[in-house]
Amino acid sequence: MNWKQVPLGPLQTNCYLLLNEHKECLIFDPGGEGNKLLTLLAKEALQPLAILLTHAHFDHIGAVDDVREHFNIPVYLHKNEAKWLLDANLNGSSRFGFDVQAKAPADKLLDAEQTLRIGDFKLQVFETPGHSPGSVSYYSQETEAVCAGDTLFMESIGRTDLRGGNHNQLLQSIHDKLLTLPENTLVLPGHGPVTSVENEMDSNPFLHGFS
Structure with a gap:
């Protein structure tokens, strides 16, 4: 299995594809440009x-609607943000002059930390709130x-000035859930370059001195 990074949408949010040898994949955070993503998949x-x-x-x-409708596949989301897909005020799009709303919930x-098995894929789901109340991280032990x-x-953390954000909670999530992973674990962020747990433990100025 391996990962592919695909920046999409107005903020060039990193969408990730987790691929297996059978040409199956999981899609993480399809942020926009649905036609571009569908073209790549095809x-x-x-x-x-x-x-x-x-x-x-x-x-x-x-791009949730474009992908979900094209392939008729399920969307996974933490319950704490169940309403956000359908509400431009909750998901923040209205604040930035957009109107982004999915057609269906x-x-x-997801209502707890758990192991997800989807086809041949196995992921550990960690609840990592702070940037938003329903933020989760998906860990693939196989791909590290x-x-x-x-x-x-990379050398930064998520903003906490949006709805439901909490700076101390974010730092706690990072320390308790992400920095406890093996140091060689790659961190695939929502924006910017890929980093590693080891790099962030050594070089991230926001994480030093927190306990």
Whole structure:
């Protein structure tokens, strides 16, 4: 299995594809430009099995409808943001001059940390609130990578000035859930370059001195 990073949408949010040898994939955070993403999937002859959202801010959900309708696949989202897909005020799009709303709610609501098995894929779901109340991170032990959404970036952290954000909660999530992963774990952030747990432990100025 391996990952592919695809920046999409007005904020160039990182969408990720987790691929297996059978040309199946999981889609994480399809943030926009649905036609571009569908074209890529067709070109690579990939068969998506599900859409998994790290959270429901508008820049992470813009292509949900396009992909879900095209492939008839389920959308996974934490229950704390169940209403956000359908509400431009909750998902933040109205604040930035957009009107992003999905046509239907998520198909699968995550209500606890758990192991997800979708086809041949196995993921650990960690609740990592702080950037938003329903933020989750998806860890693939097989690929030694965690899809962290906007919780942790290369030498930075997610903003906490949006609805439901909490700075101390965010730092706690990072320390308790992400920095406890093996140091060689790749961190796949919602924006910017891929980093690693080791790099963030050593170089992230926001994490030093927190306990």
